[in-house]
Amino acid sequence: MKKRRRWVFLFLLFGTLSLLMACAKPTVKQADGKLTITNASYDPTREFYTAYNQKFEAYYLNKTGKQIEVIQSHGGSGSQARSVIEGAGADVATLALAHDITLIEKAGLIEPGWIKEFKDNSAPYTSTIVFLVRKGNEKGIKDWDDLIREGVSIITPDPKSSGGACWNFLGAWYYAGNSFHENEDQMKDFLKKLYANVTVMDPGARGATTTFVENGQGDVLIAWENEAIMAMKEYPDKYEIVSPSSSILAQPSVAIVDENADKNNTQEAAKDYLDYLYTDEAQKLIGEYGYRPSNQAILKEFSNKFNLETKLCTIDDFGGWDEAYEKFFADGGIFDEIYEN
Amino acid sequence: MKSNRKSGSQGIKWVLISVSVLFMAIMLVLPLVSVIVNSLSLGIPFYLKSLHTEYTLSALMVTLLAAVIAVLVNTFFGIVAAWLITKFSFKGKQTLAALIDIPFSISPVIAGLAFLMTFGRLGWANSYINQINQLFGVDIKIVFALPGVVLATIFVTFPFVSREIIPVLHAQGTDEEEAAALMGASGFYIFRKITFPHIKWALLYGVILCTARALGEFGAVNALSKARGKTFTLPLEIDALYLAGSSDSITAAFAVSSILVIMAVTVIVARNILEYQAGKKQGRYES
Amino acid sequence: MVKKYIKKDRVIPGFGLTMGITLLMLSFLVLLPLLSVLVFSMRLTPQEFIQLITKENVINSFQTSILCSLIAAVINCFFGIILAWVLVRYEFPGKRIMDGLIELPFALPTAVAGITLSKLYSDTGILGKPLAQLGLKISYTKVGLLIALVFIGLPFVVRAIQPVLEKLDPQYEEAAYILGAGRIRTFVKVVLPELKPALWTGFGLAFARGMGEYGSVIYISGNSAKEKTQVVSYVIMQKLNYVDYAGATAIALVMLIISFLILLLINMIQICQSRRTNYI
Numbered sequence: 054m055k056k057r058r059r060w061v062f063l064f065l066l067f068g069t070l071s072l073l074m075a076c077a078k079p080t081v082k083q084a085d086g087k088l089t090i091t092n093a094s095y096d097p098t099r100e101f102y103t104a105y106n107q108k109f110e111a112y113y114l115n116k117t118g119k120q121i122e123v124i125q126s127h128g129g130s131g132s133q134a135r136s137v138i139e140g141a142g143a144d145v146a147t148l149a150l151a152h153d154i155t156l157i158e159k160a161g162l163i164e165p166g167w168i169k170e171f172k173d174n175s176a177p178y179t180s181t182i183v184f185l186v187r188k189g190n191e192k193g194i195k196d197w198d199d200l201i202r203e204g205v206s207i208i209t210p211d212p213k214s215s216g217g218a219c220w221n222f223l224g225a226w227y228y229a230g231n232s233f234h235e236n237e238d239q240m241k242d243f244l245k246k247l248y249a250n251v252t253v254m255d256p257g258a259r260g261a262t263t264t265f266v267e268n269g270q271g272d273v274l275i276a277w278e279n280e281a282i283m284a285m286k287e288y289p290d291k292y293e294i295v296s297p298s299s300s301i302l303a304q305p306s307v308a309i310v311d312e313n314a315d316k317n318n319t320q321e322a323a324k325d326y327l328d329y330l331y332t333d334e335a336q337k338l339i340g341e342y343g344y345r346p347s348n349q350a351i352l353k354e355f356s357n358k359f360n361l362e363t364k365l366c367t368i369d370d371f372g373g374w375d376e377a378y379e380k381f382f383a384d385g386g387i388f389d390e391i392y393e394n
Numbered sequence: 395m396k397s398n399r400k401s402g403s404q405g406i407k408w409v410l411i412s413v414s415v416l417f418m419a420i421m422l423v424l425p426l427v428s429v430i431v432n433s434l435s436l437g438i439p440f441y442l443k444s445l446h447t448e449y450t451l452s453a454l455m456v457t458l459l460a461a462v463i464a465v466l467v468n469t470f471f472g473i474v475a476a477w478l479i480t481k482f483s484f485k486g487k488q489t490l491a492a493l494i495d496i497p498f499s500i501s502p503v504i505a506g507l508a509f510l511m512t513f514g515r516l517g518w519a520n521s522y523i524n525q526i527n528q529l530f531g532v533d534i535k536i537v538f539a540l541p542g543v544v545l546a547t548i549f550v551t552f553p554f555v556s557r558e559i560i561p562v563l564h565a566q567g568t569d570e571e572e573a574a575a576l577m578g579a580s581g582f583y584i585f586r587k588i589t590f591p592h593i594k595w596a597l598l599y600g601v602i603l604c605t606a607r608a609l610g611e612f613g614a615v616n617a618l619s620k621a622r623g624k625t626f627t628l629p630l631e632i633d634a635l636y637l638a639g640s641s642d643s644i645t646a647a648f649a650v651s652s653i654l655v656i657m658a659v660t661v662i663v664a665r666n667i668l669e670y671q672a673g674k675k676q677g678r679y680e681s
Numbered sequence: 682m683v684k685k686y687i688k689k690d691r692v693i694p695g696f697g698l699t700m701g702i703t704l705l706m707l708s709f710l711v712l713l714p715l716l717s718v719l720v721f722s723m724r725l726t727p728q729e730f731i732q733l734i735t736k737e738n739v740i741n742s743f744q745t746s747i748l749c750s751l752i753a754a755v756i757n758c759f760f761g762i763i764l765a766w767v768l769v770r771y772e773f774p775g776k777r778i779m780d781g782l783i784e785l786p787f788a789l790p791t792a793v794a795g796i797t798l799s800k801l802y803s804d805t806g807i808l809g810k811p812l813a814q815l816g817l818k819i820s821y822t823k824v825g826l827l828i829a830l831v832f833i834g835l836p837f838v839v840r841a842i843q844p845v846l847e848k849l850d851p852q853y854e855e856a857a858y859i860l861g862a863g864r865i866r867t868f869v870k871v872v873l874p875e876l877k878p879a880l881w882t883g884f885g886l887a888f889a890r891g892m893g894e895y896g897s898v899i900y901i902s903g904n905s906a907k908e909k910t911q912v913v914s915y916v917i918m919q920k921l922n923y924v925d926y927a928g929a930t931a932i933a934l935v936m937l938i939i940s941f942l943i944l945l946l947i948n949m950i951q952i953c954q955s956r957r958t959n960y961i
Contacts, residue, residue: 091621093620096637099638100638124621124622124623124624125622125623126620126621126622127622127634127637128620129922131922131923131924132921132922133620134924135921135922135923135924136538136620138515138516138924139510139514139515139516139537139538140514140515140520140535140537140538141538141620141621142535142538142539143620156924160515211904211919213919213920213922213923214919214922214923248907249907251905251907252821252903252905252907252908253821253903253904253905254903254904254905254906254907255904256904256915256918256919256922257637259637259638259639260637262639263636263637263639263644264821264903266639267639267641267644267805268799268800268803268804268805268820268821269803269804269805270803270804270820270821270903283640287640287641384925384928392906403864406864407771410763410766410767410771411767411771411773413760413763414760414763414764414767414768414779415775415779417760417763417764418764418779418782418783420808421828421831421832421835422782422783422785422786422832422835423782424801424807424808425789425794425797425798425801425832426785426789426797428797428800428801428806428807429793429797432797432800467706467710471702471703471706471707474698474699474702474703474706475699475703475707477695477699478696478699478700478703481693481695481696482693482696482699482700484696484700488945488948488949488952489945490703490707491948492941492944492945492948493707493711493712493941494703494707494711495944495947495948496711496715496937496940496941496944497711498886498889498890498944499886499889499890499892499893499940499943499944500893500936500937500940501892501893501894501895501913501914501917501933501936501940502893502895502896502914503893503895503914503917503918503921503933504715504718504893504914504917504933504936504937505714507718507917507921507929507930507933508714508715508717508718508933509714510921511714511717511718511720511721511926511930512713512714512717516926517717518717518720519717545710548710549710549711549714552710552711561951564952568693571692571693572692572693575692575693575694576692580694581693581694581695581698582695584693584694585695603784603787603788606787606788607787607788609790610788610789610790610791610792610793611790612790612791612792612895612896613791613895613896613914616895617918617921628790629790629791629792629793629896630792632790632792632793632796633792636796636900647796648796648797651790651792651793651796651797654789654790654793655789655793657788658785658788658789658790659785659788661784661788662781662782662784662785662788663781665781665784666777666780666781670777
């Protein structure tokens, strides 16, 4: 009788303990005094931030005498914004477009006015949208209007989940606006033809690059300039970058996620982390990884790397992100209109 | 006449065996081989290097932790639930059985969504967790932390053990237990002496399947875990490496995959040895 | 019958305890989270709900998921019967290895299966290259999707049929055969009816698994709305990533109902089956 009780008891204990263990495990706070901050970033910045974090960790140790560890998190820009909103606990967000930071702001995690917190509208690096084609450019793709020709197979990510894809769309829209004198019906028709040629639509920019480069799909990848440069670096003889006649100045934004940083006592470290992006050293690193440094003097040093001649529109030409997002990408927006029907 | 028929059935035998072997080779063996070939395509030093990273090691630990807890919890649950469903009759039994099986067929993405809706910053349980945290001065986090990973793993493997035991217990019936109970044996005694020997092998089989699935869970954990090197499991690490896109990192992704392939093959071998042992002692599904 | 009910409940101890634990764990670990999804989708008005789930890409994804899972399950039933038959009735070298390998898709993580299959069948892969030269594209088409679903569904069918086939006495077939029935006729008339419940179970499980599959599908399917290769799981993830919780939960709810119905059906079949085997 006694023995039986003990067995039952042990069994129950086993179950509850496992459950408790599941719940209580990570309550142990970092005891060694090592500071950690988490950076929620978008897809293509993996390599850049890996290099940058190393530099920053050394710099921070030098400056404050404290060890810091930066944890990276990457994914589609929109999906990253969502995970921060749902409690992913990132201290800084470095996303592909201001709108995604605004989403976090609207959820109450970032204080309004973040865009003025850092220089150049909190955009320490910019980029643009270019085409990556296979060596020889068999389909003769030179500009946006070549993309709508029959038989051209395009790879571009899904604007519903990828920030880069939103820039792609707007770049095309801007071109269409110039070609059709802002006649919206014709512009929609142009975009509709363009997106009808999209054969694989990955959820993120990096996925799209992999599809194009590694898995050999499609004739042309509409990509971040930095992604295209990276692919060229990896396979110098297999691809060509085509700069269209006009494109868009893509401004990825950075911000401190105030609520999390306050809670984790990392507000200062987070500020240091983002401030350091603007130093000459970091700006050079930015250039090396194919992003355009916001520091004009350093950008000039890389003038052979970037085609600085391309006519670039900015998001302000679309009335800012709030307006643009509502018009193009929200449910029932122009993207839905041209893509779903 | 008879020999004619015999040779005819011999012919069919080999045709069917060839079809099976061919099908298995293309559908199952080739992908397996392809993982290994891809993972070694840049040589063994690279293979070892890509395994020996901070990220991979941390992911391995998280994966093992989640799998062990999930297996413990689900084994306990599986035995209890199987006893309930096979030894008693009550209203709504079939519905209950179907409810238990839900995680089996549900999209893991929905599992992830469900935990976010419950414990996420926007979920209804979040404010309670915050209150508890303030009350006790602790910092419990569920989603985007290890508990979320563990819970998601438990969720997706929830019915694995019970599913294996229930058919065996069904087949065995309740006569022996009833007799024992009438003779005054206690419930736990009955379980240990009468029921357990019947389900031993099915239970082990369930545990093995549960382990395998827990090690490889992707969809649900994907929605709940974002910090590489902290809460990433091996499948997430593979995804991250694969998406990093350079041919080096894709090879590294296959290298990490090969760990899971080795685990999967180990699981299968273990299962077969078990079945062989069980088969020696008692018929396959016989009681 | 009524008497039996009562007797069972009274005689074997542990009803209250097991019921309590089962309900508690089930509620906390499974039902509560799922209920959150339900509650969240309840905030939508019926019109909104209908509107969300009748969007073209949502309907397309349901069509794709259902269609591909159905075809994959049928393919699996076909090969499943052959495989189970071969494994149960014949002796040949390597049989045990083959028997063990059936479980591979269970044990192999879906993400690993996904990237491997995608690589294997892409235009640069071992199988994809020759097929591409023949003009067949596998990766990033519905065919690729189908292959992934066949891969993950196979063990369900084989493992459902195998035990039944083992119990089936070959004497019946021989009798039918000696009585002059053709081989195919024997199979269709004698073997298949016995396998039917198990086959349905396997079919249902493979189908249910295919409907919900995520990891192995997303890498190979290409997720193109135009080619209609987006599966439901992908669309839910896409909605989630777009912070469209209403859309995600609405679709999730429909999926939940579908999987629950399938499972209820399978459980009923299984209980019928066990009754049959018990009483015969």
